[in-house]
Amino acid sequence: MTTPASSKLVLLGPPGAGKGTQAELLSARLGTPHISTGDMLRSEISQGTALGVRAKGFMDKGELVPDDLMLGIVRQRLARMDCNEGFVLDGFPRSVPQAVSLDDICGGASPGKLRALSLDVPTDELVRRLTERRTCRKCGAMYHLTFEPPKRPGICDKCGGDLYQRDDDREEIIAARLEVYRKETAPLLTFYRERSALVEVQGTGATEQVFRRVVASLGVPA
Numbered sequence: 001m002t003t004p005a006s007s008k009l010v011l012l013g014p015p016g017a018g019k020g021t022q023a024e025l026l027s028a029r030l031g032t033p034h035i036s037t038g039d040m041l042r043s044e045i046s047q048g049t050a051l052g053v054r055a056k057g058f059m060d061k062g063e064l065v066p067d068d069l070m071l072g073i074v075r076q077r078l079a080r081m082d083c084n085e086g087f088v089l090d091g092f093p094r095s096v097p098q099a100v101s102l103d104d105i106c107g108g109a110s111p112g113k114l115r116a117l118s119l120d121v122p123t124d125e126l127v128r129r130l131t132e133r134r135t136c137r138k139c140g141a142m143y144h145l146t147f148e149p150p151k152r153p154g155i156c157d158k159c160g161g162d163l164y165q166r167d168d169d170r171e172e173i174i175a176a177r178l179e180v181y182r183k184e185t186a187p188l189l190t191f192y193r194e195r196s197a198l199v200e201v202q203g204t205g206a207t208e209q210v211f212r213r214v215v216a217s218l219g220v221p222a
């Protein structure tokens, strides 16, 4: 008998690949929570918590927040009841040590337990997506000035909150983040491939088109 594929998913891909966008759609389709470590950190920063203050220095430079800080918040979040049936984890793991820790938490990556979905997008397209990304200050919803513009400029369609450009979405910080991805996060593709738990999807084309590919590759029922 084959084990059913797990609804515990992690999304991999460089900054701007569309992880947040696809995670939101997948979460709605699967009925599992979308957990974005970037959103969690930005919320800690806006609340002025000690964790937020420590994380901000790293985030502003485009560097990774240290593993011990990340593990604390991820462990707590995954322990909540709404994760029992699965989750869509966006932005974690971002390094091999983080993936090893997630294995400890979830009992190891394998097609039946935890799968990684990787979105592949060429660098010039990533830069185009990131420089024009706008984020809602209130609900975290994402827009793109050209590809997914809000109905009213500067205002979130979903909650009326104001849209801003993240400090780390400026061109010089984007370059640093892409380099961090290449060095620290890209090795995770091999990590999950070796466990037969990697699903690779081309992330170019319109959002809906990418989502259709994602759903088909994961074998999610329509």
Ligand code: ADP
Pocket: 013, 014, 015, 016, 017, 018, 019, 020, 021, 022, 129, 130, 132, 133, 134, 142, 143, 144, 145, 147, 148, 203, 204, 205, 206, 207, 208, 210
């Ligand atoms: P990530 O979470 O991987 O950094 P996002 O989901 O935030 O990526 O997407 C980055 C930017 O690109 C956002 O402005 C988003 O609206 C836009 N975007 C996402 N998917 C697509 C797509 N398929 N085509 C064009 N723009 C996209």
Ligand code: ADP
Pocket: 014, 015, 016, 019, 020, 037, 038, 039, 041, 058, 059, 060, 062, 063, 064, 065, 066, 070, 090, 091, 092, 093, 094, 098, 168, 177
């Ligand atoms: P993007 O999707 O554009 O790559 P995120 O919102 O996921 O950006 O992350 C923004 C920043 O938050 C990262 O550049 C990093 O500083 C920090 N961060 C988020 N998740 C992690 C993580 N798992 N480990 C370390 N740092 C993280």
Ligand code: ZN
Pocket: 136, 137, 138, 139, 140, 141, 156, 157, 158, 159, 160, 161
């Ligand atoms: Zn909003």
